Amino acid sequence: MTVPQPESAAFDGAFTVLDVGGTTLRTGSYDPVTSTVSRVRRVPVEGRVRHPRDSVAALQERVVDQIVQETARHAEGAAPRAVAVAFAGPISAAGLVLAAPTVWGRRGDPLPLGRLLTERIGAPVVVVNDLTAAAWRYAATETEPFCLLTVSSGIGNKVFRAGEVLLDADGHGGELGHWVCDPSPTAPLCDCGGRGHLGAVASGRGALAAVRRAADADPAGFARSRLAALCDGRADAVDNPAVAAAVRDGDAFTTEVLRGTLTHLAQAVGAVFTSIGVCRYILIGGFALAVGERYRELLVAELVRLGCFGLDAHAVDALVSLGSPDDDHGLIGAGRLLAHRMAVPTPAGAR
Numbered sequence: 257m258t259v260p261q262p263e264s265a266a267f268d269g270a271f272t273v274l275d276v277g278g279t280t281l282r283t284g285s286y287d288p289v290t291s292t293v294s295r296v297r298r299v300p301v302e303g304r305v306r307h308p309r310d311s312v313a314a315l316q317e318r319v320v321d322q323i324v325q326e327t328a329r330h331a332e333g334a335a336p337r338a339v340a341v342a343f344a345g346p347i348s349a350a351g352l353v354l355a356a357p358t359v360w361g362r363r364g365d366p367l368p369l370g371r372l373l374t375e376r377i378g379a380p381v382v383v384v385n386d387l388t389a390a391a392w393r394y395a396a397t398e399t400e401p402f403c404l405l406t407v408s409s410g411i412g413n414k415v416f417r418a419g420e421v422l423l424d425a426d427g428h429g430g431e432l433g434h435w436v437c438d439p440s441p442t443a444p445l446c447d448c449g450g451r452g453h454l455g456a457v458a459s460g461r462g463a464l465a466a467v468r469r470a471a472d473a474d475p476a477g478f479a480r481s482r483l484a485a486l487c488d489g490r491a492d493a494v495d496n497p498a499v500a501a502a503v504r505d506g507d508a509f510t511t512e513v514l515r516g517t518l519t520h521l522a523q524a525v526g527a528v529f530t531s532i533g534v535c536r537y538i539l540i541g542g543f544a545l546a547v548g549e550r551y552r553e554l555l556v557a558e559l560v561r562l563g564c565f566g567l568d569a570h571a572v573d574a575l576v577s578l579g580s581p582d583d584d585h586g587l588i589g590a591g592r593l594l595a596h597r598m599a600v601p602t603p604a605g606a607r
Contacts, residue, residue: 269289271286272330273285274326274341274342275587276344277301277408278303279303283296288591291592293587296587303319303359304361311364312361320369320372338381338382338598339382341382342390343359344386344410344412348427349426350368351370351371351381351382352367353383358410363448363449369383382597385414388430388593390540391404391414391415392589392596400536401418403416405432405544408459411455412432414429415429432528433454434453437458437524438520454520462517464495467510467513468494475491478509480509481509483498483499486501497546500548503550504550514551519562522559525555526562529575535574536575539551540580556576
């Protein structure tokens with residue numbers, strides 16, 4: 257949870273934590289004693305959304321500069337004790353960013369973000385994938401292995417088991433968003449340049465695109481929907497907040513489109529369950545949490561329909577839960593991971 261503090265407050269012994277997503281960069285102070293974040297600042301990421309014509313190399317330079325500047329601003333001229341960066345992309349154990357589809361689009365040269373930030377900030381810097389960081393938030397309270405799933409501008413996952421996130425040294429693992437679930441040549445295009453990836457089909461962006469296609473294909477059905485009422489009857493005015501609101505309100509038109517995208521996500525969850533036996537799936541991400549409990553119910557219904565080998569409907573329902581209704585996952589998790597690596601004692605059960 258975020259603890260409100262005056263903007264000028266200084267935390268002795270706190271870490272500086274950053275969460276760099278596809279659209280928003282968050283900066284805050286993490287207190288390892290209370291496992292809380294404060295002084296959180298949110299700014300648009302200087303990535304492909306703001307600068308769509310820039311090259312990958314130019315966007316990488318912009319983002320590195322922005323992280324350094326936001327860290328300095330947050331530290332108010334003082335040297336930070338240590339810095340943890342949760343970043344939206346696969347990252348090696350050495351802090352090498354292998355790709356960042358939502359930040360700079362198509363794959364360019366790997367970026368040694370950990371080394372660059374350590375050199376420029378002048379303090380210890382840990383760089384990890386944003387879902388790896390977020391998993392450490394939930395590791396504080398989960399007693400069994402779990403899979404963390406985020407559904408926002410893209411889709412990602414991480415499995416936490418036996419005290420660690422399951423990854424290899426090169427950062428492979430936890431990228432269900434890039435599983436090819438639709439091999440057709442006309443499948444939706446992913447931010448990474450591939451087609452038919454789960455993230456292109458079932459993410460918030462994927463669901464929005466599917467709803468707009470459905471509205472164009474069935475204008476009469478759209479016109480009768482709650483979604484149309486929320487968007488002045490204009491399909492081109494449909495956005496993710498309207499989609500989420502329509503589903504929460506029980507709109508049949510929008511719910512049926514969302515259900516179609518969730519079939520692929522349910523297949524991915526079923527594959528993880530049957531392959532490694534993880535029985536806890538925690539949903540986070542702006543889109544999933546905006547739809548809320550109805551999103552969880554729809555996903556469970558698809559899992560029940562498809563079947564999870566060895567489980568009845570009641571057990572399938574118990575598999576899936578919603579995460580905390582905030583966007584502090586990466587900040588808190590990055591702070592907890594940094595405290596773990598620096599062997600800073602953290603109270604048991606603190607969040």
